[in-house]
Amino acid sequence: MSVEPRTLDMEGTGRALLEGAPVLVGLPGDLEVNDQLFRPVWERTRRGWLALFGICMGMTGLLFTAIVYTFARGIGAWGNNIPVAWAFDIINFVWWIGIGHAGTLISAILLLFQQKWRTSINRFAEAMTLFAVMQAGIFPLVHLGRPWFFFWLFPYPSTLGLWPNFKSPLLWDVFAVSTYFTVSLLFWYVGLLPDLAALRDTSKSKAARVVYGIFSLGWRGSARHWRHYRVAYLLLAGLATPLVLSVHTIVSFDFAVSQLPGWHTTIFPPYFVAGAIFSGFAMVLTLMIPARKVLGLEHVITDRHLDNMAKVLLATGLMVSYGYATEHFIAWYSGNKLEAFAFFNTRPRGPYAPIYWLMLTCNVLVPQILWWKRARGSVWLLWIVSLLVNVGMWTERFVIIVTSLHRDFLPSSWAMYRPTWVDWSIFTGTIGFFGLLFLLFLRFVPSVAASEVKELRRELQHEEHARSQPPRAAAPAHGR
Amino acid sequence: MATSWVLAEFETEVGLCAALRRLRDLGHRRLDAHSPYPLHGVDEALGLRRSPVPLIALLFGVTGAVSGYLMQWWMNGVDFPINVANRTPHSPPTNIPITFELGILFAAVAIVLGLFALAGFPRTYHPVFEAEPFRTASVNALWLSAEVDPEQAEPLERELEKLGGLRITRVAEEGRR
Numbered sequence: 001m002s003v004e005p006r007t008l009d010m011e012g013t014g015r016a017l018l019e020g021a022p023v024l025v026g027l028p029g030d031l032e033v034n035d036q037l038f039r040p041v042w043e044r045t046r047r048g049w050l051a052l053f054g055i056c057m058g059m060t061g062l063l064f065t066a067i068v069y070t071f072a073r074g075i076g077a078w079g080n081n082i083p084v085a086w087a088f089d090i091i092n093f094v095w096w097i098g099i100g101h102a103g104t105l106i107s108a109i110l111l112l113f114q115q116k117w118r119t120s121i122n123r124f125a126e127a128m129t130l131f132a133v134m135q136a137g138i139f140p141l142v143h144l145g146r147p148w149f150f151f152w153l154f155p156y157p158s159t160l161g162l163w164p165n166f167k168s169p170l171l172w173d174v175f176a177v178s179t180y181f182t183v184s185l186l187f188w189y190v191g192l193l194p195d196l197a198a199l200r201d202t203s204k205s206k207a208a209r210v211v212y213g214i215f216s217l218g219w220r221g222s223a224r225h226w227r228h229y230r231v232a233y234l235l236l237a238g239l240a241t242p243l244v245l246s247v248h249t250i251v252s253f254d255f256a257v258s259q260l261p262g263w264h265t266t267i268f269p270p271y272f273v274a275g276a277i278f279s280g281f282a283m284v285l286t287l288m289i290p291a292r293k294v295l296g297l298e299h300v301i302t303d304r305h306l307d308n309m310a311k312v313l314l315a316t317g318l319m320v321s322y323g324y325a326t327e328h329f330i331a332w333y334s335g336n337k338l339e340a341f342a343f344f345n346t347r348p349r350g351p352y353a354p355i356y357w358l359m360l361t362c363n364v365l366v367p368q369i370l371w372w373k374r375a376r377g378s379v380w381l382l383w384i385v386s387l388l389v390n391v392g393m394w395t396e397r398f399v400i401i402v403t404s405l406h407r408d409f410l411p412s413s414w415a416m417y418r419p420t421w422v423d424w425s426i427f428t429g430t431i432g433f434f435g436l437l438f439l440l441f442l443r444f445v446p447s448v449a450a451s452e453v454k455e456l457r458r459e460l461q462h463e464e465h466a467r468s469q470p471p472r473a474a475a476p477a478h479g480r
Numbered sequence: 481m482a483t484s485w486v487l488a489e490f491e492t493e494v495g496l497c498a499a500l501r502r503l504r505d506l507g508h509r510r511l512d513a514h515s516p517y518p519l520h521g522v523d524e525a526l527g528l529r530r531s532p533v534p535l536i537a538l539l540f541g542v543t544g545a546v547s548g549y550l551m552q553w554w555m556n557g558v559d560f561p562i563n564v565a566n567r568t569p570h571s572p573p574t575n576i577p578i579t580f581e582l583g584i585l586f587a588a589v590a591i592v593l594g595l596f597a598l599a600g601f602p603r604t605y606h607p608v609f610e611a612e613p614f615r616t617a618s619v620n621a622l623w624l625s626a627e628v629d630p631e632q633a634e635p636l637e638r639e640l641e642k643l644g645g646l647r648i649t650r651v652a653e654e655g656r657r
Contacts, residue, residue, distance in 0.1 A: 030516060030620035155555055163555035165562055172577040179585040186592045194618065198516065201615035217596070218603035221617050222625075223526055225599045226518040231531040232595040236588060239537075243584050250577050454620075455517035 023117045023456070025299035030454050037450040038202060040295050040442060048294070053439050059432020066425035067142055075145050077422045083408040084417035089143040091397040092427050094251055095279065096136035096434075097177065098272075098393065101244050102280020103129025104184060107191070108240035111233075117308055119456045120300045123449045124291070125284050126188040131437040132283070133181045135430040140173070142426070169253040176250040183243055187236045193219050193229070194451035248276045255400065261342040262404030265330060271323030275393060278316035278363070281309055282389035289383045291442065300448050303377060310376040313389065317367035320396075324364065338409065346407045347399060351416060355395050356403065362392025484633040484652050485607050486626045487614055488645030493519050496622050499643040500525040503626060506639065510627035514608075514617040536594040537587045544586025549579045611649040 028036070070077050080087050103125035110118035141147050153174045155163055164171050196216035203209040219225060252272035255263035285306070292301040331343035347356045366388045369375045376382065402417050419427075441447065490496035496513055503511055504527065513522045556562065557570030596602070608614050608625055617623045624645065628636055630652065637648050 034516075034619050155551060161560065163560050165564065166552040166556050166578055167564070167567065167571055167574040169577075172581075175578045175581040175585075179581045179588075182585060183588040186588055190592060190595065194516065198618040201618045213604050214602075216604075217601040218606055219601075219618070220512075220606060220608060221514040221516055222599075223513040223515075223519070223522045223528065226515070227523055227528055228531045228533050228595050228598045230518050231533045232591045235534060235537050235591050239541075239584050239588050239591075243581075246577070246580055246584075253577070451517050458517065 023120065023302060023304050024453070024460060025302055028299075028457070030457070033453050033457065034198060034202065034450055036296070037300070037446045037448050037453065038199065041199060041444060041446060042202070042204070045443070049439060049443065053436065056432045056436035056439060059429050060436050062425050063138075063429020063433050066422050066429060067138070069422055070142055070426070071147070075143065077420065079417055079419045079423055081415055081417065083413055083415055084402055084405045086401050086405065087417050088419055088423040088427055089139040090254075091394065091401050092430065093136050093139040094272075094397045094401075095394050096132045096139075096430065097180075097251060098248065098276035098279045099283040099390075100129040100132035100136065100180075100184070100280065101248060101273070101276040102284050103127070103132075104180075104187075104240050104244040105277050105280065106284070107187065108237040108244070111237045112241060116456060116459075117305055119452045120297075120302075120448050121284065121288065121305055121309075122452070123188075123191065123445075124288060124447050125280075126184065126191065127438065127441045127445075127447070128280075128284060128287060129184050130181070130188055131434050131441070132280075133177065133184060134437070135434050137177060137181065138426075138430060169250065169257045172250045173254060176247045180243060180247045183236070183240055187233075187240055190229070190233060190236065191449060192445065193217065194221065195446050195449060197221065198450060199446070245273055248273045260404055261331075261336070261338040262346075262400065265327055267323055267326045267330070271320065271326070274316050274319035274323065275396060278313065278320050279390060279393035281313045281316065282386040282393070285309055285313070285382060285386035286390060287438065289379055289386070291447065295442070295447065297448060300453060306379065306382055307373075307376045310370045310382055310385075313386070314367050314370040317363060317370075317389070321364045324360070342404060342407070347403055350403065350407065352399070352403045352406070356399050359392055359395040359399050362388045363396060366392070482630055482653060483627050484630045484650055485611075486628060486633055486636050486640065487608060487611050487647075487649045487651070488624050488637075488640040488643075489613070489616070489647045490622045490624060490645060493521065493622065495644050496624055497521045497525040499624055499640065499645065502643055503624075503636075503639070508626055508628065508636070512625045514614075514623040514625060516618050516620060519622070531598070533591060533594050533598070537591050540590030541583045541587030545579050545583030547586075548582030549575055552578060607651045607653045610651045613647045613649055 078088065080089075103122075106118050106125040107122040107129075111122070141150060144150060152158075153164060153171065193216060196212050197219035200209055200212035200216050203212055249269040249272065252268035256265060256268035258264060288301060289306070292298055328343050331339040334340075347353070350356075366385055369381070369385065375385075406417055407414055488499070490499060496519070500511055500513060500522065504525070511526060513519065513526065515522075552575045553570050561569035563569070614623060624640070626636060633650055637650065640648050
């Protein structure tokens with residue numbers, strides 16, 4: 001086994017180390033890494049956690065109350081009408097699913113590109129994906145009107161003798177979102193196995209040992225496990241990468257395949273994917289900045305991570321801005337009166353104009369501050385920017401859906417949409433439910449992948465070692 | 481037949497690999513290495529072949545995509561054609577998304593189930609867990625394990641000591657009588 005060729009291969013890390021702050025502050029031992037990252041799991045429940053948990057529990061209660069109310073009264077309990085038949089349900093669906101995409105991007109795409117800085121944040125981001133997709137799924141399900149017949153969406157040999165219409169983008173959505181959730185869950189769980197085993201082995205109580213023992217499936221860190229595990233993990237990342245792009249492409253088809261001005265554009269798939277990653281990175285920052293402070297993970301999730309995420313935020317923000325520009329350009333260039341009316345009258349001057357201008361401010365103007373290194377280095381500023389981007393991306397979906405629908409082709413069909421208390425309750429309820437799941441995640445599972453940090457630490461050590469010594473021609477293969 | 485498990489901790493990857501090679505040369509075959517993260521060189525030292533997981537993924541991915549396409553063709557084009565605004569019942573472009581998604585779904589599920597089958601999961605009990613020091617294998621230590629007949633355990637322990645093994649532990653597994 002020779003060490004040198006591998007360390008020379010790792011130009012990515014070497015360059016990264018020269019460029020900025022380290023991806024890991026100090027090189028603590030494996031045991032220290034373990035202790036630090038597992039502390040949130042083993043320590044006693046904190047008061048702050050309990051308080052937040054209570055709040056989120058209350059919001060989740062509101063969510064389920066509003067859902068039960070909707071089931072009892074029907075969709076009429078919402079503000080939806082004709083022509084605005086899609087409103088909060090689809091806005092929130094697209095918003096949540098977009099948030100989820102950053103998790104897959106961080107864990108899968110950055111893994112394939114061998115970006116070392118992903119290691120400390122991938123677990124966190126994947127959990128966010130999973131929980132965000134769960135929130136997203138609630139909306140179309142409830143919007144079915146008769147959700148107890150949800151299985152009609154799937155092709156099963158029913159007594160009706162009917163099959164679903166596979167030419168409908170809404171059915172593509174069913175397959176895309178359910179596949180996305182399944183693959184995200186598998187990827188996250190497989191990634192967790194080594195840490196669950198470490199939790200089993202560091203547990204003090206019998207109960208914890210049994211529970212983590214069951215969930216770690218008997219992981220022994222055997223060379224035979226790792227051999228299949230590494231390939232499986234890499235392949236799942238390779239599959240998740242085109243999957244995440246396809247999911248938001250298909251979500252955008254829900255709109256782009258229709259004939260409605262404001263929806264019927266070919267820029268939608270790439271623009272939606274960029275928007276999804278933009279909002280997802282914003283949400284990762286929103287959650288991670290407080291979490292790393294509270295959990296004391298600043299040496300693992302370093303300023304370097306925040307800086308990199310801010311750069312991704314800026315880049316995807318520019319892509320989204322380009323999407324807006326293209327939409328408006330095509331509306332003018334096509335010479336289509338209805339397109340031009342939608343983009344140059346309804347949006348900037350119609351009754352929902354403030355939301356349109358808020359969208360442009362949050363998504364186009366605000367991220368520009370991230371060109372400055374000092375802005376990216378300021379935790380508070382970054383957190384505020386990330387919140388504004390979350391708001392901006394929600395308003396973007398509002399503009400696309402409600403603003404495009406409320407001015408129908410004939411002025412006699414125009415109508416306004418106003419969300420009811422049920423709409424608001426379900427929306428805020430999902431935020432609470434998301435928070436609830438996230439708090440449970442932070443409490444019961446290490447939020448940073450300890451096994452991967454240990455591996456990264458070892459690689460960085462090798463690199464340090466290689467830099468301090470000029471590379472030898474060939475390391476002797478011992479024992480041969 | 482009863483077997484014994486001999487466990488030894490090693491301080492470095494290099495030491496662990498060297499010990500594995502030495503034991504293989506001595507004729508031991510039921511060897512394994514345990515570590516909190518994947519090690520380099522251990523697969524070669526143990527003489528492990530390439531993982532078949534990629535092949536499983538390919539087979540199931542193709543199966544998922546093909547069956548996904550055939551399903552849509554048969555259901556919408558053959559068994560129950562639905563005429564929507566006189567569009568063709570079987571329309572290949574509209575069948576691409578679901579074909580793709582099902583390919584991914586089958587491949588991903590097969591990868592995970594394949595991993596479980598190949599690694600023997602779930603198996604929550606294993607004789608090596610009887611050794612208390614072995615619990616560090618998932619935390620910060622590198623361990624070698626060897627499954628041997630009880631009479632071979634003693635010489636193996638002496639050999640491991642010579643090779644630099646620490647905290648050498650033996651677990652006796654009572655077999656079928």
